[in-house]
Amino acid sequence: xxxxxxxxxxxxxxxxxxxxxxxxxxxxxxxxxxxxxxxxxxxxxxxxxxxxxxxxxxxxxxxxxxxxxxxxxxxxxxxxxxxxxxxxxxxxxxxxxxxxxxxxxxxxxxxxxxxxxxxxxxxx
Amino acid sequence: xxxxxxxxxxxxxxxxxxxxxxxxxxxxxxxxxxxxxxxxxxxxxxxxxxxxxxxxxxxxxxxxxxxxxxxxxxxxxxxxxxxxxxxxxxxxxxxxxxxxxxxxxxxxxxxxxxxxxxxxxxxx
Amino acid sequence: xxxxxxxxxxxxxxxxxxxxxxxxxxxxxxxxxxxxxxxxxxxxxxxxxxxxxxxxxxxxxxxxxxxxxxxxxxxxxxxxxxxxxxxxxxxxxxxxxxxxxxxxxxxxxxxxxxxxxxxxxxxx
Amino acid sequence: xxxxxxxxxxxxxxxxxxxxxxxxxxxxxxxxxxxxxxxxxxxxxxxxxxxxxxxxxxxxxxxxxxxxxxxxxxxxxxxxxxxxxxxxxxxxxxxxxxxxxxxxxxxxxxxxxxxxxxxxxxxx
Numbered sequence: 001x002x003x004x005x006x007x008x009x010x011x012x013x014x015x016x017x018x019x020x021x022x023x024x025x026x027x028x029x030x031x032x033x034x035x036x037x038x039x040x041x042x043x044x045x046x047x048x049x050x051x052x053x054x055x056x057x058x059x060x061x062x063x064x065x066x067x068x069x070x071x072x073x074x075x076x077x078x079x080x081x082x083x084x085x086x087x088x089x090x091x092x093x094x095x096x097x098x099x100x101x102x103x104x105x106x107x108x109x110x111x112x113x114x115x116x117x118x119x120x121x122x123x124x
Numbered sequence: 125x126x127x128x129x130x131x132x133x134x135x136x137x138x139x140x141x142x143x144x145x146x147x148x149x150x151x152x153x154x155x156x157x158x159x160x161x162x163x164x165x166x167x168x169x170x171x172x173x174x175x176x177x178x179x180x181x182x183x184x185x186x187x188x189x190x191x192x193x194x195x196x197x198x199x200x201x202x203x204x205x206x207x208x209x210x211x212x213x214x215x216x217x218x219x220x221x222x223x224x225x226x227x228x229x230x231x232x233x234x235x236x237x238x239x240x241x242x243x244x245x246x247x248x
Numbered sequence: 249x250x251x252x253x254x255x256x257x258x259x260x261x262x263x264x265x266x267x268x269x270x271x272x273x274x275x276x277x278x279x280x281x282x283x284x285x286x287x288x289x290x291x292x293x294x295x296x297x298x299x300x301x302x303x304x305x306x307x308x309x310x311x312x313x314x315x316x317x318x319x320x321x322x323x324x325x326x327x328x329x330x331x332x333x334x335x336x337x338x339x340x341x342x343x344x345x346x347x348x349x350x351x352x353x354x355x356x357x358x359x360x361x362x363x364x365x366x367x368x369x370x371x372x
Numbered sequence: 373x374x375x376x377x378x379x380x381x382x383x384x385x386x387x388x389x390x391x392x393x394x395x396x397x398x399x400x401x402x403x404x405x406x407x408x409x410x411x412x413x414x415x416x417x418x419x420x421x422x423x424x425x426x427x428x429x430x431x432x433x434x435x436x437x438x439x440x441x442x443x444x445x446x447x448x449x450x451x452x453x454x455x456x457x458x459x460x461x462x463x464x465x466x467x468x469x470x471x472x473x474x475x476x477x478x479x480x481x482x483x484x485x486x487x488x489x490x491x492x493x494x495x496x
Contacts (some may be wrong), residue, residue: 003215003246009407009409009471010473011440011471011472011490012405012473014442034135035133035213035215037215049407049438049439050439051439052439054438066173067173068173068175069211070136070138070175087405087441088440089405089471091375091409099135099213099244101134101241103136114228114238114486115239115475116136116226116228116239116241117241117365117473117488117489118241118244120375120376120471120473120493121244122376127368128368157259159257161297190297190302191297191298191299191300192259192261192337194299194335223337224259225260227363238362238363240260240350240352242259242365242367242368251379251381251494282383283461283463285421285463314421314426314427316385316459318386347381347461347492349382349492364474364487364489365489366490
């Protein structure tokens with residue numbers, strides 16, 4: 001059973017500069033959790049949008065069949081890195097249905113803060 | 125009146141290791157809140173997905189008619205326990221319509237942090 | 249223009265016991281924010297579900313035309329009060345379309361924590 | 373490819389009074405993140421609703437083609453400012469499809485707190 005959609009959007013994105021606490025668990029991060037419940041591997045393309053420059057990407061990822069990956073934007077490298085301290089947004093496109101959730105751990109101050117929301121599933 | 129859907133997905137999942145503050149209220153936990161507004165008991169099956177191994181479950185739960193349960197992943201035992209400090213995702217399937225919400229209380233540092241989102245309702 | 253739905257569900261509910269910081273801004277609270285963009289007053293009925301007893305309510309509220317109200321569960325009194333430290337869930341029914349969002353401020357520890365999500369809009 | 377809807381609703385709104393930490397990153401703020409993936413600029417009109425007065429606005433904004441903007445309610449000035457310490461709600465209307473997400477950073481106490489949710493996409 002494949003559950004989900006093939007296009008997801010996350011308008012909020014921000015990699016905080018700086019952290020408090022032991023790494024990597026407490027490293028400030030902005031992440032996308034993707035679940036692929038289908039019996040086929042999912043080929044994912046992520047496009048990152050900014051306020052005042054052309055979009056970056058596509059960043060290519062694979063989520064194997066019946067697996068989940070929690071991707072961190074601060075680990076994106078190819079075709080480029082995502083700058084810290086800069087607002088961005090992202091669109092995730094997959095060749096099989098998946099489900100996406102957006103989570104931030106902000107540990108800039110001594111105590112960590114969390115946010116999370118299911119991403120916006122587009123019609124496709 | 126039964127409100128909701130029969131399949132729900134939560135791509136984000138993580139049971140923090142360690143807590144601060146009095147238990148059980150302040151114990152770090154990852155939970156699913158399920159509401160069954162129908163006049164029939166709901167039989168629930170939860171499948172848990174990981175990054176690098178086969179899915180676990182199904183974990184079987186019952187939500188009585190017109191009742192809510194706030195299930196904590198760290199209390200799952202049968203057919204196995206969910207490891208702490210490990211990313212996972214979950215799919216909740218019910219035989220009657222229900223509504224699911226995902227909440228985390230993270231009390232690893234001195235002050236607690238919270239996240240919550242309505243889960244993703246699949247078409248079914 | 250009236251935007252929204254007439255039935256909304258919030259599976260998560262919990263009024264923390266105790267607070268830190270000046271009241272009423274920093275009083276721990278569990279709230280529903282309701283927006284009525286229509287040109288008619290909205291008559292709202294809220295039913296509260298528990299784990300091990302019959303549902304409570306309906307709690308009756310009015311949201312005037314083109315107004316918003318941020319209702320706090322800890323201020324509900326009629327037909328009864330909502331107990332603190334107890335998991336609950338809620339269903340909001342309105343005679344005109346409205347939009348509902350769930351927010352918690354938890355100030356049990358020295359620093360506050362926040363969660364929020366758009367409620368689940370039922371088909372009706 | 374234009375993804376999204378033309379009307380979005382955020383029932384929760386509140387600009388905290390006071391902040392802790394370096395500005396502008398740590399200034400308490402209530403924001404809307406808007407992504408325009410289309411190849412046309414988006415003309416946005418935001419209406420702000422209150423508990424006990426007429427709605428304010430429209431506040432007019434432009435999101436260029438293939439760009440994102442993270443708008444802060446505390447920077448709204450025309451036709452008026454949004455008062456701090458006051459509950460409000462907002463409706464965002466666009467002439468091309470966009471996607472909206474609501475985020476709050478609350479830094480009134482020493483450590484910051486975060487909330488975020490995809491806004492409610494209306495049928496239109």
